[in-house]
């Protein structure tokens with residue numbers, strides 16, 4: 001080979017190596033603020049989780065996706081899969097907009113009995129039920145631009161075919177008529193669709209997923225109504241031997257800490273009508289950054305939830321570069337009772353412990369002043385779990401900070417009987433007004449001591465207290481990871497135990 005040829009070949013090899021490095025997962029998933037414990041799309045805009053269904057040992061996560069920009073646009077269903085709810089693999093887009101409109105939020109079911117007739121040659125169909133949103137109709141001030149449609153998959157969710165008879169449920173004249181969540185109602189052998197219809201929920205039933213009958217309405221005069229009702233979910237949960245029904249209703253705006261949030265009702269559902277046990281408004285997550293959360297279908301013996309980790313107040317402005325938004329951690333839901341009231345408790349799925357990278361456990365101990373826990377950790381990983389258990393009810397603060405004096409403070413205020421997260425000095429906040437704030441959540445448990453778990457990622461914290469009945473999710477944008485973890489207390493703080501566990505990245 002002559003010298004010129006050798007040089008050209010060498011040049012090509014260098015170029016190929018650069019392109020490979022740019023496209024490698026290490027590059028793509030390690031930009032500033034990129035979550036290391038949470039799913040986020042490799043590039044572009046994401047909002048609500050959609051069509052979550054478990055089938056053939058695979059958890060499917062579809063999501064509202066716009067592949068053309070890092071702001072909201074014509075909606076597609078992006079697609080990711082996991083076998084453990086912790087590690088995610090992004091797959092090609094599952095559903096594209098078409099002549100009926102954008103593909104808005106919805107759900108997916110396993111049609112075991114092939115009630116829809118989509119199954120062929122013994123293959124069980126997965127059926128997605130979603131909203132077709134016609135942007136032309138919306139702009140033309142029509143009132144029927146959101147309708148419910150179907151798509152099905154005969155290859156375990158890999159590829160999807162839209163039903164030729166779409167839409168299957170036509171809009172009666174409501175500007176907000178969307179986000180169908182469908183479940184199989186075993187005792188009557190029929191499908192139930194829970195639909196967000198402006199300021200209330202409408203329940204429909206069907207024997208074949210194609211023709212729907214209105215059953216009842218719920219909620220116009222109960223619950224929080226600071227904004228429009230969106231992305232509902234209905235499912236049974238057991239407390240000891242008794243079955244209750246939980247109705248999740250996402251609300252935007254009007255959340256307890258401004259903007260988007262998930263409220264829920266506990267009651268009974270008889271196949272026709274939902275009746276709540278009381279008129280209380282309950283919140284699944286009091287933080288500013290959990291929205292549009294719903295649960296997986298087809299997960300026997302477990303109820304698994306995941307939300308969008310952002311808020312419509314500023315989701316399109318957050319300072320990430322190539323993508324926008326992530327999901328929350330997958331959480332397992334259970335019922336608990338405090339002071340005679342029922343609550344839904346959320347806790348991170350136990351599978352998260354697969355990421356454990358070692359840590360420190362202390363206690364019992366007394367703290368007066370500052371106790372630096374991270375100093376005891378061999379190597380900071382940038383993402384970690386903090387667990388704290390007090391001996392009695394006492395004020396405390398957990399300060400997460402970096403070398404640039406940016407800090408996030410999580411604490412408990414005994415006088416107010418509230419938890420709080422203060423992100424006002426945790427990093428970049430000037431992209432929107434009011435981001436730098438302190439957020440509060442009530443303590444619901446009456447136990448004598450406090451147990452709290454924090455899961456901290458590069459740009460988020462999730463707080464689980466009161467056995468999961470009080471949860472707060474909060475995002476922030478520090479110049480470098482908040483790797484220093486200290487507990488601060490004025491008076492002698494008595495802790496039964498305190499631990500810090502580093503977590504490996506999922507990418």
Ligand code: FRU
Pocket residue numbers: 047048064075104105131178179230231292
């Ligand atoms: C909730 C939501 C849904 C809608 C989707 C559109 O965040 O507004 O009601 O289906 O986002 O992307």
